[in-house]
Amino acid sequence: xxxxxxxxxxxxxxxxxxxxxxVWNLGVKGTKSVLAHRRRMRKGQFFPPFLYVxxxxxxxxxxxxxWVDVGHKQQTIDLTAMNKLITEAxxxxxxxxxxxxxxxxxxxxLFEILEAHPDCYFQIFTNGQFITEExxxxxxxxxxxxxxxxVEGNEIISDERRGRSDVYGKTLAGIENCLNAxxxxxxxxxxxxxxxxxxLNEKWVDxxxxxxxxxxxxxxxxPMGPDAMPELCLTPEQQRRAxxxxxxxxxxxxxVIVDAYYDGEGQALCPAANGISHxxxxxxxxxxxPIVQFSNESIHASEDDNRTLFDKFxxxxxxxxxxxxxxxxxxxxxxxxxxxxxxxxxxxxxxKDATARGTALQELKSMVPRTSQxxxxxxxxxxxxxxxxxxxxxxxxxxxxxxxxxxxTAAPFFVHDTGNRENPPTSASCCGGGANCEEPDVVLLGxxxxxx
Ligand code: SF4
Numbered sequence: 001x002x003x004x005x006x007x008x009x010x011x012x013x014x015x016x017x018x019x020x021x022x023v024w025n026l027g028v029k030g031t032k033s034v035l036a037h038r039r040r041m042r043k044g045q046f047f048p049p050f051l052y053v054x055x056x057x058x059x060x061x062x063x064x065x066x067w068v069d070v071g072h073k074q075q076t077i078d079l080t081a082m083n084k085l086i087t088e089a090x091x092x093x094x095x096x097x098x099x100x101x102x103x104x105x106x107x108x109x110l111f112e113i114l115e116a117h118p119d120c121y122f123q124i125f126t127n128g129q130f131i132t133e134e135x136x137x138x139x140x141x142x143x144x145x146x147x148x149x150x151v152e153g154n155e156i157i158s159d160e161r162r163g164r165s166d167v168y169g170k171t172l173a174g175i176e177n178c179l180n181a182x183x184x185x186x187x188x189x190x191x192x193x194x195x196x197x198x199x200l201n202e203k204w205v206d207x208x209x210x211x212x213x214x215x216x217x218x219x220x221x222x223p224m225g226p227d228a229m230p231e232l233c234l235t236p237e238q239q240r241r242a243x244x245x246x247x248x249x250x251x252x253x254x255x256v257i258v259d260a261y262y263d264g265e266g267q268a269l270c271p272a273a274n275g276i277s278h279x280x281x282x283x284x285x286x287x288x289x290p291i292v293q294f295s296n297e298s299i300h301a302s303e304d305d306n307r308t309l310f311d312k313f314x315x316x317x318x319x320x321x322x323x324x325x326x327x328x329x330x331x332x333x334x335x336x337x338x339x340x341x342x343x344x345x346x347x348x349x350x351x352k353d354a355t356a357r358g359t360a361l362q363e364l365k366s367m368v369p370r371t372s373q374x375x376x377x378x379x380x381x382x383x384x385x386x387x388x389x390x391x392x393x394x395x396x397x398x399x400x401x402x403x404x405x406x407x408x409t410a411a412p413f414f415v416h417d418t419g420n421r422e423n424p425p426t427s428a429s430c431c432g433g434g435a436n437c438e439e440p441d442v443v444l445l446g447x448x449x450x451x452x
Pocket of ligand 1: 222269272273288292
């Protein structure tokens with residue numbers, strides 16, 4: 001039934017030129033780029049097939065807990081630098097680029113960047129408020145772009161979460177413009193305590209389908225940055241509920257649901273640890289991922305460094321050490337689970353604080369270990385055969401966790417404790433997050449425990 005409904009949507013609701021672009025540029029060429037990544041990995045070379053590029057820091061909204069320096073002087077990656085970046089990445093076989101911000105539609109040369117590379121596929125992470133009918137039409141003419149528009153709650157919660165008024169209405173207007181222009185449109189949500197009940201439900205997914213939205217993505221809010229809001233974090237139980245919901249909806253609703261943190265068997269992974277993606281910030285600094293705001297390499301050439309993009313990625317000792325640490329420590333998020341170990345890697349390589357605010361190291365030092373997407377004993381395998389097969393070949397840990405025992409280092413094995421990290425409980429003395437586990441997702445060092 002799922003197959004018929006999904007096939008019907010794809011056949012009757014999409015524009016065939018745009019569908020072809022998606023299938024060819026992302027499906028076929030994207031698959032080849034992942035296979036090329038796997039071949040490179042065998043030689044010990046890591047060049048991510050999926051680069052996420054924050055092309056601008058500015059944004060019209062002021063979201064709670066945002067880690068981007070949206071209020072600082074505007075910084076962009078300009079057309080020339082983007083063309084160079086994309087051209088060099090294409091030489092390594094890449095065709096997919098995630099365009100992030102700030103708000104990408106505030107970039108004055110966004111359309112020129114997209115136009116210059118009809119052989120690539122772009123996913124734009126946006127709040128949708130700048131997507132007018134005319135811009136949606138331009139995106140349609142290009143054909144190689146999908147907007148992924150973030151909705152962060154109902155009318156009231158959206159304004160609260162995003163620091164401006166009428167956010168929900170303006171964002172829905174942007175979605176409508178995309179759908180009216182027949183774009184392949186996605187809607188995403190960063191799930192947190194204040195929006196999970198409103199948006200992680202069948203009614204919302206049905207509404208998206210009715211509207212004509214083709215895919216959705218439920219991220220999990222991560223407390224990072226200068227104004228991190230740990231009180232918004234999902235509890236481990238809520239995180240597992242989100243995973244269960246995604247797996248269930250994938251098996252029955254005719255809408256694609258994206259996720260970045262689980263393989264087909266439901267085992268957690270970090271896409272920076274397996275090297276499938278890394279991030280470039282608006283200053284051109286190469287970072288392991290958007291929340292690890294430390295860097296030793298830049299996409300921009302300098303007097304001391306005129307290497308190719310490929311060499312910068314593959315020769316970076318900092319990135320290599322980051323991946324090794326993440327692989328050895330946990331299948332979840334090293335930043336959330338072991339910020340202290342990440343700090344050691346940053347200091348070992350004297351990686352520069354890549355933020356405009358210059359306080360990333362202090363922020364890292366003030367973090368407390370908490371659980372992330374890794375819930376050993378609670379793996380929920382995909383029920384939808386298509387996802388299971390696709391992930392088996394194209395999205396999994398690619399063997400990077402093989403041979404690593406995480407029971408002494410991953411947060412689920414010691415956040416039950418009172419914070420004695422010298423002697424974290426072993427797997428034998430810990431329930432490992434079993435069925436009746438009520439573990440807190442935070443542990444404060446020095447023996448004070450705090451539960452969200
Ligand atoms: S380090 Fe954490 S936030 Fe970054 S990609 Fe890995 S799991 Fe995601």
